[in-house]
Amino acid sequence: MRILQKLLIIIVFVAFSCSTENAIEITKNQENQIVSIDKKVAKRSGLKTIGTGVMMQAFYWDVPAGGTWWENVEDKVQDWSNAGIDAIWLPPVSKAQNGPFSMGYDPFDYFDFGEYDQMGSVETRFGSKTELLSLINSAHNVNLSVIADIVINHNSGGELEPNPYTGTPYYTDFNPLSGKFYRSNADFHPNNVRQSDSGVFGGYPDLSHSQPYVQDWLWKKPESVAKYYMNEIGFDGWRFDYVKGFEPWVVKEWKNEVGGFSVGEYWDGNAATLDWWSSQAEVSAFDFACYYRMLDAFEGNNLNRLNDDMLLKRNPRKAVTFVANHDTDEIFNGKMLAYAYIMTHEGYPTVFYQDYEEWLNKERLNNLIWIHNNLAGGSTNVLYTDTDEYIAKRNGHNNDGLIVYINNSNSWKERWVETNWSSKRIKDYTGHSGWQPVTQSGKWVKIEVPPKSYSVWSTK
Template structure:
């Protein structure tokens, strides 16, 4: 879904669950020989196994200890002219080397605005740049052959490819007399591919239903209760979902505007087609996000908008206590896709802190193309990606939170030591004693922001530091 962008970033920018029980001690309160009892709050969202997008997924795509990272491989208004698929293809080798395990592509099929469309006004689900209709043969992004070549190269690079699927609304139909509205409606679709022809019977209102959960932008609203629509979208062997997966090569789905239809639609889609699925449930309430995930029978993940808005309040609002807010990853880390920005919304300015947060915490992190390729320091991003794939393992213990400081520990898994993240949103260097899982071991800050390399005490306590408006990330040396 595309809405008005809520913020821009310059190139200079380098309810029921709350982790509120944290340490408040300082250096002087911890005798070297007698550490306090471990009182941190643990987030026990799963069994501590390295996160994967699906517990039964092919591990070919998830071969690093920290698990995969997704790249949103587009932004709003990417260059027109049919060059985008080749542009993305040229990035894949570097992305894969840095630890990107999957890419999310924009809606790939022909839309009403043809060569100018970003794809969110779908017209012919089976035209990937192969038919001369709506003003062009190619889509804005390129040809069908170029799309297939991109997906093939992604698989060669050990990456999955997710299709952006818009199934709530259609655009680009012809006028027809509609007996259910008593008016003429733009609901007659006769796409050049010859597949999934539609009439007023396939939209709301119809004989079976006046509406479903939501209508977007006044576009004709597909009626998912209709067997004909279900067959063409996901059930039949010729369906959109099966064609995308079996013919084109997509591995999963990003469902647009899932507020517009029931979670059962995504559940049924995945049951018939398979593949990873994530929904754009645009809601900042973690309980609502969990409710939607549960309504898909946990067949789908959701973008963690609760974490997104909490990070904005914490980092830009100068109050790290907001990181105690409820988030989807705290409720169901296997079904949370965390992010800092996307093609629709870009509110967070202190993105260095936000990426340090999502690339060290549980969940499935998604990196925004513009942030990685254009706006942020590439060395910083590659360092965080390396830390994620090397040490972001195990469940989470939040060690300390106050207005300016946030410290958490990933507890490690299967021999991997895990890590400690220290975020400092103040204007001065900060230091703090913390409990670790490492007894009598030397540790270091793998970001290079601190040159300390202290040894943990026999009782696992150690003092770490963090520069102002920045972060440090610690693990065993």
């Protein structure tokens, strides 16, 4: 199939090169196409800046099948925007091997968004291309950015073919009905390019990012996955799946080629490792170090663990924090306390769909989102910790900052703390405490917090 494509390209090129007039016409068409794409992107100039609010993970594992998910999410984007969400993260949108049942993490045809009859269905699990475009348009209309979940380590659904490099046949013959990004054994590991690879996933064919053909189709050429998703489908940013499976330069080159907010899923609880990867890739990373320290703190009943190392403490501009996601949801008893932590500290916090829409108190989550967007600014000083209590101060940036008091015990707690506010009346913006004390001239004040709860204090 690859040879036929190249022959066709050569024939077309020779035919057009015989006429200077035709060549000029091609150039004009390309310029018009670029202008058209620029206009599409320009229409998104009114979007909220990603990172100034809160991200919504707009799915969970095994959302209802049947092609209704895009419509379900579209119905919610207005309310999410009103609550202070600035971006929604969608699951992988292209057709995968398991067709109508797949969550998209076993990609087959990167350019089938629910319009080709292959892999057992026309629509994806989530819906049709028309419904996806409608959702993205509605999100943009309420100033929300849309983040694409991109799976570029492994592919599935290929047919069996001989592998001349290993002598063993494998499922690497990909012939997608979209007619784009055909793949063969030369595009996967192991192949004739003997470059080390970070790791395979689940036994799937593993894309070789060192191959120019793969680079072209993923991010370089005008009709690449990256450029098509951004310019034609309307995505504004990227969540890179399983980045342990390839080198950081891949994400860096993708980001440098097309732009957009980018965050990688480097599943590792070591803050230094996350800092290394995000620095090498020059993008953000999910703060798994923060996640595991919160797990220790709230499920392990030791809030002293919140003093430990996290990406948000090393490089807050690169830290995307979360309490739960589609892969891991282990914080149960202290989940609202964990949300209070990430919404009052550095980093770009994420809300998990089921926490927001099904499991937790939406009013309280909206209150924490408001606190994050309006009060949580500046550097952090930890004022007090023990196994049950945690108190920290945000020093403010274009605002007065805040003090957060988290209590994991079964009784009310109160403590004197030193604030940044002299002779100021303050209040608990969560409404959990009725106190409205005045800070002393020396900035000290006594604050309180209910059992198994939190309070957030700032000037009135």
